[in-house]
Amino acid sequence: GPDERDICAEILAATGADCTENIAGELSLSETFGAISQTPLFISNDSGLMHAAAAFAVPQIAIFGSTTRELGFFPINPNAAIVENSGLNCRPCSHIGKAACPKGHFRCMREISPEMVLESVAQLAGVSSKTKK
Incomplete structure (x- = not known):
């Protein structure tokens, strides 16, 4: 908005x-x-518009912070890739995304780099960005 x-x-x-x-x-x-x-590619956080992109089955990158796949909110889309910081033992801290981190560090989002998102874009396109020069 x-x-x-x-x-x-x-x-x-x-x-x-x-x-x-x-x-x-x-x-x-x-x-x-x-x-x-x-759209040829939709990149978003976990949101209502993320689910709209899934409904249209457009290629999408969905960025997840505090929630996890097990909670059932990941996009149902064969053309989706998920970017998340899965190595955190504090995830999930909520069944919905939050603006504030209960631990105070918000690592689930802060540690997601633009390079991680670009790698997911490359994987969706069937190209490894690590082999590109």
């Missing part, structure tokens, strides 16, 4: 890509669903 416009602008600027457009907060819910259904 509109509250995310500034952070989306920062993310887009950091990519250095010139083929992006920040439409945060400009679409209705039905327009958002239409855009998701047509």
Whole structure:
């Protein structure tokens, strides 16, 4: 929504890509669903829109923090890849995502790097980014 416009602008600027457009907060819910259904790749956190992408079976990267697969909220989509910090013994700390970490470190999200997400994109595309130069 509109509250995310500034952070989306920062993310887009950091990519250095010139083929992006920040439409945060400009679409209705039905327009958002239409855009998701047509996207070549949807990257998101665990959210309602993540499940919309799964419903459309578009290729997607779903980033999970405090929740785990065992809680049943992962996308049901053969074209999905999950990015998570699975080595933490404090996960899950909640059955829903939280804005604050009960342990105070929020490692479940902070330790997910852009490189981890890019590796998942490469795996979805059937290419290992480790072999690319």
